[in-house]
Amino acid sequence: MTSNDTIISKTISTDTTPIMTPELLQKYDVSGPRYTSYPTADRFVEAFTEESYKQALEQRRVGGMALPLSIYVHIPFCESLCFFCACNKIVTKHHERSAEYLRYLSKEIDLHVTHLGTGQTISQLHLGGGSPTFFSDDELSELMSMIKRSFVLAPGGEYSIEVDPRTVDENRLAHLASLGFNRLSFGIQDFDPEVQKAVHRIQPAEQVFSLVEAARRLKFDSINADLIYGLPKQTPESFNQTLQKIIELRPNRIALYAYAHLPERFKPQRRIDAYELPAAQAKISMLSDAISSFLNAGYVYVGMDHFALPEDDLAIAKRQGRLHRNFQGYSTQPDCDLIALGVSAIGRVGATYSQNAKTLEEYYDHLNLDHFPVVRGLALSRDDLVRRAVIMAIMCQGELQYESIELAYMIEFKSYFAAELEALQGLEKTGMVMLDENGLQVTDMGWFFVRAVAMQFDRYLQTDRTRAKFSKII
Numbered sequence: 001m002t003s004n005d006t007i008i009s010k011t012i013s014t015d016t017t018p019i020m021t022p023e024l025l026q027k028y029d030v031s032g033p034r035y036t037s038y039p040t041a042d043r044f045v046e047a048f049t050e051e052s053y054k055q056a057l058e059q060r061r062v063g064g065m066a067l068p069l070s071i072y073v074h075i076p077f078c079e080s081l082c083f084f085c086a087c088n089k090i091v092t093k094h095h096e097r098s099a100e101y102l103r104y105l106s107k108e109i110d111l112h113v114t115h116l117g118t119g120q121t122i123s124q125l126h127l128g129g130g131s132p133t134f135f136s137d138d139e140l141s142e143l144m145s146m147i148k149r150s151f152v153l154a155p156g157g158e159y160s161i162e163v164d165p166r167t168v169d170e171n172r173l174a175h176l177a178s179l180g181f182n183r184l185s186f187g188i189q190d191f192d193p194e195v196q197k198a199v200h201r202i203q204p205a206e207q208v209f210s211l212v213e214a215a216r217r218l219k220f221d222s223i224n225a226d227l228i229y230g231l232p233k234q235t236p237e238s239f240n241q242t243l244q245k246i247i248e249l250r251p252n253r254i255a256l257y258a259y260a261h262l263p264e265r266f267k268p269q270r271r272i273d274a275y276e277l278p279a280a281q282a283k284i285s286m287l288s289d290a291i292s293s294f295l296n297a298g299y300v301y302v303g304m305d306h307f308a309l310p311e312d313d314l315a316i317a318k319r320q321g322r323l324h325r326n327f328q329g330y331s332t333q334p335d336c337d338l339i340a341l342g343v344s345a346i347g348r349v350g351a352t353y354s355q356n357a358k359t360l361e362e363y364y365d366h367l368n369l370d371h372f373p374v375v376r377g378l379a380l381s382r383d384d385l386v387r388r389a390v391i392m393a394i395m396c397q398g399e400l401q402y403e404s405i406e407l408a409y410m411i412e413f414k415s416y417f418a419a420e421l422e423a424l425q426g427l428e429k430t431g432m433v434m435l436d437e438n439g440l441q442v443t444d445m446g447w448f449f450v451r452a453v454a455m456q457f458d459r460y461l462q463t464d465r466t467r468a469k470f471s472k473i474i
């Protein structure tokens with residue numbers, strides 16, 4: 001056994017689960033969705049049109065007015081290109097493009113107000129991108145004014161923004177706090193200067209440390225740090241140094257993602273030299289080191305790449321079985337309709353998902369004609385709804401009582417999911433799930449592969465051909 005093997009065993013094994021081995025890590029390193037939605041976005045169809053979206057909004061107006069909304073705003077601009085990037089973004093130094101984009105966001109908000117009425121309550125707001133901090137302070141103020149004119153921000157809601165550390169200073173963070181943001185998410189990825197150079201994203205550790213200290217002084221409720229392992233020039237040793245710095249930084253939440261090298265799909269990744277990427281075994285070492293470092297430092301493994309301090313709302317929600325999952329990952333807020341604004345943004349209203357046009361030109365064209373820029377989506381079938389409930393219960397609670405699904409959807413669970421339950425027996429043998437007469441439970445070890453468990457219930461993932469489109473779990 002190598003030292004890494006020992007770490008994995010110590011970290012993940014419990015009295016009820018078998019020892020985790022590198023073989024298991026390797027075996028379940030299969031492609032799979034992250035289940036921020038079910039069905040996943042690749043199942044959306046163009047037959048879902050603006051009309052379908054309007055109907056969903058009308059139905060909400062009739063039936064769901066009392067429930068708070070969630071809003072996501074996509075701001076696509078970035079000043080410089082990170083080579084690992086797989087986001088929908090536009091790299092530009094022309095900041096005047098923001099003003100035009102804001103005008104269209106305003107149109108899109110107005111269209112929603114026409115269909116939903118004014119004064120709807122929001123309990124969650126997230127600004128993502130791209131880099132939301134590409135907007136100037138004045139532009140961010142204007143965006144928030146637009147939102148506050150049309151919606152009511154509930155006290156105690158989650159108001160978060162993704163922050164590129166290269167684009168902010170303490171004054172800008174103070175401005176974000178004054179606008180009502182109470183959560184910041186810093187894109188850190190890796191502190192190693194060589195890695196930063198290889199991915200074209202230079203941001204010295206000292207800069208991030210001073211921003212996080214400033215954010216604490218400004219009393220932001222929660223600070224998240226995004227990390228990526230599997231980047232070029234990363235080694236288990238260099239990544240371990242980043243991990244130690246992160247532990248010193250002590251963000252409330254950590255999101256740890258595996259880099260998926262898919263240059264045929266994501267053009268920026270063609271700038272990465274594949275020979276500089278760490279081998280699979282090194283990636284497994286980095287993952288196991290990260291897991292053990294964070295757990296030993298007192299973090300709770302929330303699920304699917306996410307860690308949180310025990311006193312953080314996310315860790316509390318996990319303990320109390322109140323976790324939810326949406327397009328931004330795990331959340332403490334109950335499932336609610338998500339209005340998505342901006343180019344390529346994905347929303348969820350009632351039993352539908354919808355996505356806006358992916359190019360600025362098309363997005364602007366729709367809005368110029370006073371049309372919603374929705375170009376694809378999905379109206380969920382009854383089977384989709386049943387499976388969504390099952391998959392989200394697995395991803396968020398790690399357990400499922402068959403009876404709860406039977407009562408909610410009027411099915412006989414064991415016959416409806418006979419094939420899936422049979423397939424799960426393979427995972428039961430590896431110690432990832434425990435099955436009994438009444439339900440299933442994901443084990444401590446299974447949490448680290450929770451999407452492999454959820455995938456068993458995904459009707460769309462019947463062929464390996466489909467699976468190949470998704471990133472590896474590890």
Ligand code: SF4
Nearest residue numbers: 078082085087089130
């Ligand atoms: S990783 Fe973020 S900041 Fe970098 S190019 Fe992509 S969206 Fe922009």
